[in-house]
Amino acid sequence: MDLPVFRAALDDWLDEHDAELRGEHAAGGSLDDHMDQLSHVKRTAYDAGWMRWGWPEHVGGLGGSSLLRAYLGEALTSRDLVEPGIYSMTEVLVPTMIDYASPELAALMVPRMLRGDETWCQGFSEPDAGSNLASLACRAVRSDDGWRVTGQKVWTSLAQYAQRCVLLVRTGTTESAHRGITALFVDMDTPGITVRPIETMHGAPEFCEVFFDDVVVPFDRMLGDEGQGWAAAMDLLPFERSTALWHRAAYLHRRLELLLDAAPAGSLDPARVGEVTQLLYAFRLRSRATQYRMASGGQLGAETSIDKVLLATVEQAVFDLAEDALADQIVLGDDDAAERWRSEFLYSRAATIYGGSAEIQRNIIARRLLDLGSDR
Template sequence: MRLSPFTGPDVFRAELRAWLDDHDLTPPTGHDPGDPGDSDRTDSTHDLDAQVAQLGRVRQALWQAGWMRYGWPREVGGLGGSGVLRAVLGEEIASRDLAEPGIWSMVEVLVPTLLDYAPPALAAEMAPRLLGGEEQWCQGFSEPGSGSDLASLSTRAVLGEDGGEWLVTGQKVWTSLAQYAARCVLLARTGGPGHAGISAFFVDMDSPGITVRPLRTMHGVDEFAEVFFDDVRVPASRLLGAPGDGWRLAMDLLPHERSTCFWHRIAHLYSRLDRLLAEGCESDPDALGAAWLGLHTVRCRSAAAQSRLAAGGRLGPETSVDKILLAGAEQRLFDTARDLLPGTVELAEGPWRTEYLYSRAATIYGGTAEIQRNIVARRLLDLGKE
């Protein structure tokens, strides 16, 4: 059954749930895609392989059935309709643990960026490959010494003499899933220092001169990687926007990280709270209530962001408040699990330990809590640079 793209979210959700009930998209091994620390598996690289394979499998099935097309424009193979339908789809996927929410949500960051900045023909060719599960992509922003201070990045792109290609040299770090990625949205310096000298490119990851080295995190998964560029040739047609548009692209991309992506993450965290309750952890209702309240608060903020986007609005620095609240709620939830399940985090190699360790990074990835508070102070409260 194909719904109208103008179907409301409630009808869309009901039909989607019925379809998911009738189509088994659970991991074929029984492995929880949201739990890379499953105690039955010891090879963390293989665990990540399973997560990425499951992500592709789910996207392919949803694309073929049409569900993955709602909320995306027809120019890239979509069916049109509100982006709220994409939020509903991701929420249902996260709630059922059908795909890890962080890597699922990368489409919500990279596809809108391609739509806004790539030549239309390039977007039309490439976006269906990501949406349909054929490819994974990555985002090459952070560098050693240029994490939160993105304007100081030093990876450089030099236009060749004939103007037909750029030569890229430099290093990126903390690049999620780079070892699986077919493409990269890359920031590089094409001009002088500061924001105005940064440009963006859409780079094929199999280009000669690219080296990827996975990085092991403290929760035991090679989720991030270093990526080295040694005179990598990038066609001039792969420039996103105009030279010098890189900073504007980055500022437009960040709100996407904190809108629909957050909605998916919140759904995942609610499922973990349900799991905590299912394990009989009701001895401290105050702690459970505080964990629920943290999630409810950020869900309300995220719902407001979804409504604003659905009405055609744009997101700005106010999403830094959402980032602060989500990081706090995530850490509070897993702190509560640690306290109510004694020894589960400290002594057991199981799912709670893995997700607890991952939650420690919630105040770092996607912009540190300190940077977010600075943004709130300067741009929302007008408190000045000091």
Template sequence: METGQIRREEDGTSAVSWTTESLRDWIFARPQELDGFRVCAEDDLGAHVQRGTSLLAYLHNAGINQQGWPESSGGSGGSAVDRAVLYDELTRAGLVLPEPVAALEVLGPALVRFAPQLASRHLPRLLSGEEIWCQGFSEPEAGSDLASVRTTATRRGDSWVLQGQKVWTSFGHLAHWCAVLARTGSRESRHRGLTLFWVDLSSPGVTVRPLQALTGDADFSEVFLDDVAVASDHIIGDIGGGWSVAMYLLQYERGMWAWQRQAILHQMLQIRVLGRELSAAQLAELGNAYALLASLRLKCAATIDRLAREEPLGPEVSVDKILLSQTERAVHDLCRSVDQAGFLLSDGADAHHLRSDWFYSRAASVYGGAVEVQKNILATRILGLPREAAS
């Protein structure tokens, strides 16, 4: 790649400085090398994740995916904008967008800011495909209301002992580490008594059980924590500061996750819809879906630009989440409409993925904070509308 400085890392890899144009040229020049990393309809969930981690290793060895992360954490400098460009270009080229980068974008910035010693150790391992992370926030009785978390952490000597259960943990059964939000204060302390722990899922007392979704895949897991010891240097942020860390990382979950999804949804329209003969009703659906996609891309781009400039984001970032939910449904409904017979009757791998993606799109209004909650946030904190009186 002809773009300036190359820095040799201790592990023998080299970090390369690239621009959008040179990155695109680099991808275009390697069709055969990258062929094994393209989206494959025959992949089951495990094969899909493996294809993604192999791509991470390839990019890391080439010095590509270090850009956008600080040098102190194994990166080569840059900002969130660089990472967004990389995800966009990989997807545009038909390559798998590695599943681990979803958790990376939620947890990576928080590790860099609140636990740099953990970031320097673990971030290079995820970038090289060696580790997968997950997020242990939701519980059976604490989904969008994180202040109701019941998992507890009790100090015992130089360690903390965790006890509780997490659910809807994305790729928990494939992950090596989990950021677990636990209560170190009283239940009455609500959000003021939470702390975020970095938990090794191979630790004694951890049990991970995959949850099969309607898609047929185990995208989620339950995580049980029975007297799990966590060292004091594996805390992300301050004791009792878990709420602040959670609010910080949710900014990236809103902006960068939605950015990754819009890139994938653009490719879905390109592959499944454009170029086909459409009815008048389907053309109207296409117009609506594309308008939503364009709005989502513009909104996410603005959010990522603010994140790159380290501007604090407020409740307005809830718009990203609402837009994402609407766009997911519109695009997947259109793809189903265009291939109705295959969606309903085919038992082929491509039809399976079409159905799986459609079912998963139904959850977009729930995961990462329910849309109803986001609308309430906008109503009360942006529009200044009064809260509903308690009955």
């Protein structure tokens, strides 16, 4: 199915099923509501076939260009049917599962994620590793019954809801820290795993600490070979910093439209509105180019750090504009609309941190794209 036909058919289906898709957990409530709504929308869209387009047939997809699933994410977020951050986990984690898992494991697990029957999380960051992912210390050692994992992860999004975790562990002691890392696909109900949610300043426990105490992971749950974890991470991170951001662009576009409608007369400087709009369209243009490059078979790499910097810039610009125009609502309002604007403004402060901080992204751009040398 080509994109124009898909777009028209999907839009008709979404119009027809709007009330059914909104269900009882409309977007804008608690994190629990967001997660229930996400599962409901994904399941409904999967059973109707829409969530399967753009994914390979050998993992339960219907084939077709990745642009099809990009438009699905755009449509769902712009209609406020799903929250873009949690929806994006599919785009972040599933491509690497397809690339690195055994065909049997991918065929078993991917449909569960696409249908919303499962949530997965990403166990990368550690409290003592800082921005140097290669210095991670969570360790796995071989035993007769599989890998035995001990260590800690932090800032693990949605871990309290997750059935599985894409986990980076240290399995080697070679001179190269990168070659001593292995990627595992861990069942979160395995004995020895403790999850502790962390409440952020916007009031939602989106992140977690996760502790692993002699957790057994079967050998057939490796993603790739032993010592190939760094390659798996480098495969995953560009998706986190690029394709997963396309539907966030649609969400920001919609929020800017709503802000312009809600702002009191005279509360917005037209010149500033123009600057924010320019930033938004610059990001969307860049993100669109990334989507088309991937759809044509191009590899994603360090250049996706540009996408992430642009996203962080425009997200904060949109909600800075909202803070100025709707200051009374954001600070003092107590209705649902005010609470949402307030929560979104607070969350936007993290845009230059989540998915790799702005400083990290600019270092990547400087070193790997502009060849400006090390920052040391």
